[in-house]
Amino acid sequence: MTILDGKKVSNDIKNEIKTEVDAIKAKGERVPHLAAVIVGDDGASLTYVGSKVRACERVGFESTMVRLPYTTSEIELLRKIDELNNNDDIDGFIIQLPLPPQIDTQKVLMAVDPSKDVDGFHPENFGKMALDMSTFIPATPFGILELLERYKVNTKGKYTVVIGRSHIVGRPMSILMSRKGWPGNSTVTLTHSNTQNISEITIQADIVISALGVPNFLKADMVKEGVVVIDVGITRVADDSHPKGYVITGDVDFKNVSKKASFITPVPGGVGPMTIAMLLKNTLLARTQRRNA
Amino acid sequence: MTILDGKKVSNDIKNEIKTEVDAIKAKGERVPHLAAVIVGDDGASLTYVGSKVRACERVGFESTMVRLPYTTSEIELLRKIDELNNNDDIDGFIIQLPLPPQIDTQKVLMAVDPSKDVDGFHPENFGKMALDMSTFIPATPFGILELLERYKVNTKGKYTVVIGRSHIVGRPMSILMSRKGWPGNSTVTLTHSNTQNISEITIQADIVISALGVPNFLKADMVKEGVVVIDVGITRVADDSHPKGYVITGDVDFKNVSKKASFITPVPGGVGPMTIAMLLKNTLLARTQRRNA
Numbered sequence: 083m084t085i086l087d088g089k090k091v092s093n094d095i096k097n098e099i100k101t102e103v104d105a106i107k108a109k110g111e112r113v114p115h116l117a118a119v120i121v122g123d124d125g126a127s128l129t130y131v132g133s134k135v136r137a138c139e140r141v142g143f144e145s146t147m148v149r150l151p152y153t154t155s156e157i158e159l160l161r162k163i164d165e166l167n168n169n170d171d172i173d174g175f176i177i178q179l180p181l182p183p184q185i186d187t188q189k190v191l192m193a194v195d196p197s198k199d200v201d202g203f204h205p206e207n208f209g210k211m212a213l214d215m216s217t218f219i220p221a222t223p224f225g226i227l228e229l230l231e232r233y234k235v236n237t238k239g240k241y242t243v244v245i246g247r248s249h250i251v252g253r254p255m256s257i258l259m260s261r262k263g264w265p266g267n268s269t270v271t272l273t274h275s276n277t278q279n280i281s282e283i284t285i286q287a288d289i290v291i292s293a294l295g296v297p298n299f300l301k302a303d304m305v306k307e308g309v310v311v312i313d314v315g316i317t318r319v320a321d322d323s324h325p326k327g328y329v330i331t332g333d334v335d336f337k338n339v340s341k342k343a344s345f346i347t348p349v350p351g352g353v354g355p356m357t358i359a360m361l362l363k364n365t366l367l368a369r370t371q372r373r374n375a
Numbered sequence: 376m377t378i379l380d381g382k383k384v385s386n387d388i389k390n391e392i393k394t395e396v397d398a399i400k401a402k403g404e405r406v407p408h409l410a411a412v413i414v415g416d417d418g419a420s421l422t423y424v425g426s427k428v429r430a431c432e433r434v435g436f437e438s439t440m441v442r443l444p445y446t447t448s449e450i451e452l453l454r455k456i457d458e459l460n461n462n463d464d465i466d467g468f469i470i471q472l473p474l475p476p477q478i479d480t481q482k483v484l485m486a487v488d489p490s491k492d493v494d495g496f497h498p499e500n501f502g503k504m505a506l507d508m509s510t511f512i513p514a515t516p517f518g519i520l521e522l523l524e525r526y527k528v529n530t531k532g533k534y535t536v537v538i539g540r541s542h543i544v545g546r547p548m549s550i551l552m553s554r555k556g557w558p559g560n561s562t563v564t565l566t567h568s569n570t571q572n573i574s575e576i577t578i579q580a581d582i583v584i585s586a587l588g589v590p591n592f593l594k595a596d597m598v599k600e601g602v603v604v605i606d607v608g609i610t611r612v613a614d615d616s617h618p619k620g621y622v623i624t625g626d627v628d629f630k631n632v633s634k635k636a637s638f639i640t641p642v643p644g645g646v647g648p649m650t651i652a653m654l655l656k657n658t659l660l661a662r663t664q665r666r667n668a
Contacts, residue, residue, distance in 0.1 A: 188508060209502030212550070213542050215481060239569045247553060249506050257505070257550075260540060260565045269576070271564040272553045276532045283562070 084345045086229045086312070088352040092359035095228070096141050099362050103142035106369075114369035115144040116200065116361075117166055117175035121159065121185070122152035127178045134176075137358045143365060146172070156185045160193050167195040174200030174368040176361070197371065200364040203250070212257050218364045223254045225356025226291065226312055230265040235310055235345055240288035242268040245280070245300075245333070251293035251314050259291070280304075292333035302338035311339055311346040314353050330354075377638045379522045379605070381645040385652035388521070389434050392655050396435035399662075407662035408437040409493065409654075410459055410468035414452065414478070415445035420471045427469075430651045436658060439465070449478045453486050460488040467493030467661040469654070490664065493657040496543070505550050511657045516547040518649025519584065519605055523558040528603055528638055533581035535561040538573070538593075538626070544586035544607050552584070573597075585626035595631035604632055604639040607646050623647075 103113050116138055118131045131147060138145035148162060159181075166175045175198055181187050196206045202218035210217035219227070230237060242259045246252035256272040259265070268289065273280055281304040284290055292300050293314035305311065315333030332349030340346050347353055396406050409431055411424045424440060431438035441455060452474075459468045468491055474480050489499045495511035503510035512520070523530060535552045539545035549565040552558070561582065566573055574597040577583055585593050586607035598604065608626030625642030633639050640646055 188506075205502030205506055205508065206499040207502065208505055209498030209500065212501055212505050212546060213481075213498055215498065239571050241571075253505060253550075256553075256565075257546075260549075260567065267567075267569040269564060269566050269570040271562060272549075273562050274553065274560075276560040277562040278532050278534075 083340055083343055084233065086233055086345050086347045086352060088225070088229060088347060088355045091229060091232050092225075092355035094232075095356075095359040095363065096137065099141045099359075099366055102366060107142070111373070112171070113142055113144055114173050114365050115146070115171055116365045117146040117148060117172050118178060119148040119150065119159075119162065119166070119175065120178040121150045121154050121181055124180070127180075131178050134358055134361060137362055138365075141362055143362065144171075152182050154182070154185070156189065159185055159190060163190065163193045167193075167198060172198065173372055174198045174365045176201045197375075198368060200361060200368055202254075202364070208249075208254070211254060214261055218367065219258070219360075220250055220254050221357045221360040221364065222251050222293075222314065222353060223258055224360040224363070225353055226255060226314070227258060227265045228360065229312070229347065229353070229356060230310075233345060235265065235289075237265045237289065238267040240268050241286060242270045242289040242291065243284050243287040244270060244272050244291045244293070245274075245284075246293040246295070246314075247272055247274040248293060252291075255291050255293065259289075294333045296333055297331040298333070298335045300334045300339060302335060302342055305339060305342055307342050308344045309339075309342060311343045312353065313347050313349050316349060316354060376633055376636055377526065379526055379638050379640045379645060381518070381522060381640060381648045384522060384525050385518075385648035387525075388649075388652040388656065389430065392434045392652075392659055395659060400435070404666070405464070406435055406437055407466050407658050408439070408464055409658045410439040410441060410465050411471060412441040412443065412452075412455065412459070412468065413471040414443045414447050414474055417473070420473075424471050427651055427654060430655055434655055436655065437464075445475050447475070447478070449482065452478055452483060456483065456486045460486075460491060465491065466665055467491045467658045469494045490668075491661060493654060493661055495547075495657070501542075501547070504547060507554055511660065512551070512653075513543055513547050514650045514653040514657065515544050515586075515607065515646060516551055517653040517656070518646055519548060519607070520551060520558045521653065522605070522640065522646070522649060523603075526638060528558065528582075530558045530582065531560040533561050534579060535563045535582040535584065536577050536580035537563060537565050537584045537586070538567075538577070539586040539588070539607075540565055540567040541586060545584075548584050548586065552582075587626045589626055590624040591626070591628045593627045593632060595628060595635055598632060598635055600635050601637045602632075602635060604636045605646060606640050606642050609642060609647060 120131050135145045191203045196204045202220040207217045244256045256270050259268040260270040284304045289310040291312040297317045313332035313334040318328040319331045321329045330350050413424050428438045484496045489497045495513040500510045537549045549563050552561040553563040577597045582603040584605040590610045606625035606627040611621040612624040614622045623643050
C-alpha cells in the first residue's frame with residue numbers, strides 16, 4: 083500500500099514553482115500576482131485565504147488580499163471585480179466562497195474575466211474543460227490528477243467511481259477522469275444523493291474518489307482488494323482531546339480501507355495541501371499566458 | 376414495450392412552436408429568425424441544413440442559409456460570424472459541421488456569440504449546462520430529455536449507461552442525466568473506447584443511451600429485462616434493395632433488444648427527428664431572451 087502524500091508532492095510543486103519564479107525575476111520580469119477577495123469575517127474563509135497568501139509568499143508571488151465588509155452589496159463587489167479584471171498588475175484572482183446572502187454567487191463568478199479565473203469556476207472555463215480544451219482546471223480536481231500522475235497510477239480502462247456531484251469537485255472530477263489522455267480514459271460512474279445501493283457500485287471500482295463530506299462513509303467492505311482511494315472529505319469532528327477541540331476527518335475509514343488499498347490519500351495531508359499548490363500553478367499559467375498574449 | 380416515437384413528438388413540438396409563433400405575429404412582433412452557415416458542398420451537410428430550413432418554414436420562423444465556398448479562409452468565416460453576431464435581425468445561428476481542414480473548428484465555435492449559440496456548442500453554454508445554469512442545451516441531448524419527459528420515463532435513482540463520449544451527445548448526455556431535477560438524478564456511467572467489458576456494465580443498466588455509431592452494437596444479451604433504450608446511432612449501411620442504396624441503421628439490434636425493453640427509440644424516427652425540433656425550440660428561446668433583454 084502506498085500513501086499518496088499530498089504534503090510532500092505539494093511541497094515539490096511549490097519548489098518547482100519557486101524555481102520558475104526565480105527565473106522570471108532573474109530576467110527582470112514581473113512575478114505572478116494573485117489577488118483574493120474575501121467578503122465578511124468568516125473564520126474558516128479567513129484561514130483559507132491566509133494560507134493562500136502565505137503560499138504566495140513561499141513561492142515568491144506577489145499577493146493582494148481584498149477585504150470587504152459583510153454588508154457589501156452585489157454592485158459594490160461587481161465593481162471591485164471589474165477593477166481587478168482591468169488591473170494589469172494582477173494575473174489571477176479568486177473570490178472566496180461562501181458570499182453573504184445579498185450577493186448572487188453565480189452572477190459574481192460570471193463577472194470574473196475567464197483569463198484571470200484561476201479557480202476555474204467561470205462557465206467558459208468549465209465548458210472548455212468538458213470539451214477537452216486547455217484551460218484553468220479547478221484546483222482540487224487538478225490536484226487529484228497531479229497526485230495520480232506523480233505516483234504513476236494507471237487510470238486507462240480502469241473503473242472509477244466518483245461520490246458526490248458538487249460543482250467544485252465531483253462533477254469536474256467525473257469529467258476529467260473520463261477525458262482522453264492520462265490521467266483519464268477511465269470508465270466513470272458519478273454517484274450522488276439519489277444513487278441506490280452505492281456499495282454495490284463502489285465494490286466494483288478500481289478507483290474511488292469520495293467528495294461527500296460524511297466522515298468515515300467509505301468502509302472496508304465497500305471496496306475491493308487493490309483499490310485506489312482518493313479522499314476529498316474534510317469535515318470537522320468535535321474532539322475534546324485535541325487542543326483545537328476538533329479533528330479533520332475524511333470520508334474514508336482510513337484505518338480499515340487502507341489495508342485493502344493499493345494507493346490511498348490520508349486526511350489531512352492528502353488532497354488538501356494539493357489544492358493550494360494547484361492554485362499557484364494556475365496563477366503561474368495565467369502569468370505566462372498574459373506575457374505571451 | 377412502448378416505442379418512443381420521435382417523429383410524433385417532434386411533430387407535436389413543432390405544432391406547439393407554430394402556435395407560439397402565430398401569437399408573436401398576432402402581436403405584430405418579428406418572428407424568430409435562424410441562420411445556418413454552410414461551408415462547401417458536402418451532400419450530407421446540405422441535406423441536414425435543408426431539413427433545418429424546411430423546419431423553420433413549417434413553424435413560421437424566418438431562416439437564412441449562408442453558403443460559402445469550400446475554399447473559404449478561417450478569417451473570412453470569422454468575419455461572417457461577426458456579421459451574424461451583430462445582426463439584430465438574427466436570433467440564433469449554427470455553423471454546419473464538419474468544416475474544411477483550413478479552418479479551426481474550435482476557434483470558429485468560440486467566435487459565436489453565446490446568446491445566439493442555439494447549437495449550445497460554445498464552451499460558456501456547455502459550462503453553464505454542466506453547472507446547472509439555464510442555457511441552450513445541445514439539440515440531440517435536449518431531444519432525448521424531451522422524449523423521456525413526454526413519455527414520463529422515471530430517471531431518478533435509476534442507473535444510466537451512456538455509450539460514447541462525443542462532445543455533442545455522449546459527454547453532455549452523461550452530465551444531463553446526472554443533474555438534479557427530472558429527467559435527471561440518475562446514477563450515470565460514461566463508457567467509451569477504453570472501457571473494458573462493456574456488456575458487464577450495460578447489463579446492469581436501467582437506461583442505455585448509445586451514441587457510438589456502430590450498427591447493431593447493442594445486442595439483447597447485453598441488456599436486462601425492462602431496460603429503457605435510446606439509440607442515437609445513425610450509420611448509413613449499404614443496401615442494394617433500397618432505392619437510395621443504403622439504410623440508416625442504429626447502434627441497437629432493435630428486433631431483439633425491443634423484446635426486452637420497456638421503452639425504446641426506433642431508428643429512423645426516434646432521436647433523429649427530435650434534434651431539429653429542439654433546435655427550433657432553442658431558437659424560440661433565443662428570440663424570447665432577446666426580446667426580454
